[in-house]
Each structure stands twice: as structure tokens, then as C-alpha cells.
Amino acid sequence: MNPLKIIIFLYDGMTALDAIGVYEVLRLIPDAQVEFVAKQKGTIRMDSRMLSLVAEQSIEDVQQADILVLPGGATTHDVMQDQAVIDWVQYIHTHAKWTLSVCTGAGFLLKAGLLNNQPTTTHWASLQYVEALGGIPSNQRIVQTGKIITAAGVSAGIDAALMLVALERDESLAKAIQLVIEYDPQPPFDSGSIDKAAPATIDQASELLNANVQRAIAD
Amino acid sequence: MNPLKIIIFLYDGMTALDAIGVYEVLRLIPDAQVEFVAKQKGTIRMDSRMLSLVAEQSIEDVQQADILVLPGGATTHDVMQDQAVIDWVQYIHTHAKWTLSVCTGAGFLLKAGLLNNQPTTTHWASLQYVEALGGIPSNQRIVQTGKIITAAGVSAGIDAALMLVALERDESLAKAIQLVIEYDPQPPFDSGSIDKAAPATIDQASELLNANVQRAIAD
Numbered sequence: 001m002n003p004l005k006i007i008i009f010l011y012d013g014m015t016a017l018d019a020i021g022v023y024e025v026l027r028l029i030p031d032a033q034v035e036f037v038a039k040q041k042g043t044i045r046m047d048s049r050m051l052s053l054v055a056e057q058s059i060e061d062v063q064q065a066d067i068l069v070l071p072g073g074a075t076t077h078d079v080m081q082d083q084a085v086i087d088w089v090q091y092i093h094t095h096a097k098w099t100l101s102v103c104t105g106a107g108f109l110l111k112a113g114l115l116n117n118q119p120t121t122t123h124w125a126s127l128q129y130v131e132a133l134g135g136i137p138s139n140q141r142i143v144q145t146g147k148i149i150t151a152a153g154v155s156a157g158i159d160a161a162l163m164l165v166a167l168e169r170d171e172s173l174a175k176a177i178q179l180v181i182e183y184d185p186q187p188p189f190d191s192g193s194i195d196k197a198a199p200a201t202i203d204q205a206s207e208l209l210n211a212n213v214q215r216a217i218a219d
Numbered sequence: 220m221n222p223l224k225i226i227i228f229l230y231d232g233m234t235a236l237d238a239i240g241v242y243e244v245l246r247l248i249p250d251a252q253v254e255f256v257a258k259q260k261g262t263i264r265m266d267s268r269m270l271s272l273v274a275e276q277s278i279e280d281v282q283q284a285d286i287l288v289l290p291g292g293a294t295t296h297d298v299m300q301d302q303a304v305i306d307w308v309q310y311i312h313t314h315a316k317w318t319l320s321v322c323t324g325a326g327f328l329l330k331a332g333l334l335n336n337q338p339t340t341t342h343w344a345s346l347q348y349v350e351a352l353g354g355i356p357s358n359q360r361i362v363q364t365g366k367i368i369t370a371a372g373v374s375a376g377i378d379a380a381l382m383l384v385a386l387e388r389d390e391s392l393a394k395a396i397q398l399v400i401e402y403d404p405q406p407p408f409d410s411g412s413i414d415k416a417a418p419a420t421i422d423q424a425s426e427l428l429n430a431n432v433q434r435a436i437a438d
Binding site for chain 1: 234235236239240242243246247249252253254255262267269270271272273275322342343360361371372373374375377378381382385390391392393394395396397398399400401402403404405406407408410411412413415416417419420421423424426427428430431
């Protein structure tokens, strides 16, 4: 039997947890083969400039995937202007069983025209850009339309990946993976969504996000 | 002002999300300087053998940290037999403000004698080993004793890191970081702890964990 081939796209300035939350769930599917892929293979610097992940293949090396994962980050808007990246996303998506975006990773799908007039979720701070790119902004944590799943910001990828395991395999495996990663969340505060956070928290979070973009595009 | 220096220890066969969940929270503290450190610097292979993170420093290069983070994984038991690692953990911990272990990362602290007769949490499948190493097993998701925080398996690091931000700085910043990573968890199932999972789910999770150890120690 062929392995379940899962491709996670990496790029400079992305947010690590967008990718790693999804990875840690999907890689536990017993026949999963996860590959990290970037425009050019090598060391990929995250938005913090403090962490690097390794992309072992370039997009030219990868022509097929069962599942395509598109993380977000501070530089998504710039990276999605690269037509070679968009063409690759479109091609891999067309032949894949599932495509999952996390956070601003939805931008790649919007730019490729794959979410035209479709409900689309993304990081709360980027939801305002969805409409101009042809999608319909949704404030849901996870949105599924056919074989595309869009997840909200950063940590939402974990929830979406568990849902994807259930869709691709079964609930039994999804529940077992949830237990392996002991995902019984007990956040000490309840400010994880724009609907629950106080205005001062939203302001402070917006400042942190701006600083993150400045850091990511420095050098 | 000196930055808040955060050291995350990496080793072959560890679990990526143990480290990255904590990293993604703590690195958003405005003056955080996060450094990834391994016994030898270079590319560090995760337990899945499908992902590598980069350690930019070796433990010999690092003599001080404000926060020490010890992730777990499939090989913790082997790595904690290395006296040079344990001596380093003990030294850095002694001079740090906080030490946070995630998952089986508690093993390093137990082995170093830093949790003798102290309540200690770890991944549910490893809780049985805590007593022989001198600690008192706790099934809580997060346990704080003085400046040591132990967190349960894998994803528990996210909750613990948010708590640590509130302890080190304030609740306002912790809440803003929670919103930045949109941490409003909505797992599609409720099987994330041993108390909630069905016996069949626990069996299946145990099989996945065993397979993970076999994969991690294979070459």
C-alpha cells in the first residue's frame, strides 16, 4: 500500500505552530509520510527569527500529495505574490485528496482562486482581507468546503487536523491521536478568540502582531 | 535592559510540539530571546524521523538562562542517562528564574534530583515511572512547585506556557498572547485525557506510542 503522503509547505517568516500543530496530529496516522517542502530546500527561518525548520525538498521535487498543508505567518502576503508558488499550490491541490490551510495560509488558496465565493476562515486579524481576494469571510474556527479545510489562527490547526484524521480515516484513530498528544486543553484564560477577548486584550494582541511582522521582515 | 533569555533543549527523538507549543507562546513576550540548544549544535531529528529543527548552540555554549524549557519525546529515557546533559540541566536550572518541562521532559528534572518528593506531572503513559525516580506522580495538567513547572503530555505545554507568561509578566500579556495564537481550543472529540478516553481509545493510543518509540530509535 502506498503511504499517505502529506506535504507541509514552509517559507521564511511563517509561524511555526501553524505547521507543527498539524504535523504532530497527521504524522501519527500509521501510514503517514510527512514531507516538508519549500520553494528552495534548506533551512527555513520562522517569523521570530529565532527558530529554523528544515525543508528537505523544493517544490520542484514534489508533484503529488494526498494532503497539502499551507501554514500562515507574517510573510504570507508576500510569498503568495510568487506565481511559481501559486501554480504549485494549485497543481498539488487539484490532485490531492485534501488541502488544509491554517491561519493566513488561506491566502494561498484565495490567491489561487480556489476559494472564490466560498466561506473562508483565517487568523482573526486577517479576516478583513478575505473578501477582496474573492472569498466569503467566516469567523468559524474550522470551515470545510469540499476537500478544502481552512482553519483560523495558529493553534486552530490542531483542531482542524484532528477533524481531518476523522474524515480521512475514522473517529477512532482521531480520538487515539488526541490522547497521544494529550490534547485536553485547559487554557488558564479565556481570551483566545476575538469574541471573548476584552478590547484592551485585542489592542495588545494587535501590537504584538505588528511587532511580529516587523521582526519577520527585518534584515 | 537584558532580554529574557529562554533556552529550549533539543535532542534526537524528541516530540516537536512539546517544544514548539511552548516556544510559540514564550517568544511573543516582547523582550524574549529564545535559543534552541542541543548537546551538539546542528540539525536535530524529531521522533517521527520526518522533521528536523535546528539547534544553533551546543550546551557548552550556554551557561545561563532566565527560563529553561525541557521537552519530552520517545528518547528522553536514553538522553537522561547522559550525565553531561543532567549536569547542564541542573546548573542552568539553579541559576534560572523558571524551569518548565513538558511531557516526559520531567525525566530530566527527576534524574537531576530536582523533583524529589515533589508532585510531578508528565505524559499519562509515563506517569508510572515518576515514583521510581523520586517524584510523586500527579495527574494534573500543570503542576507548579516553586520555580519548576511540569506539564502533562505534548499539547499541555501551551497551557503551561501561558501560565508562565502570567507568572513572569502579567495576565494582560498572557491573554494577549493567547489571542495572537487564537488559542480558543475546540477539539472535535473529548478524548484528550486518560480520564475521558474510552478503554479502546487508550489501547489504540498505546499502540501509536509504541510504534512512535520504535520509529524514533530506528535509523
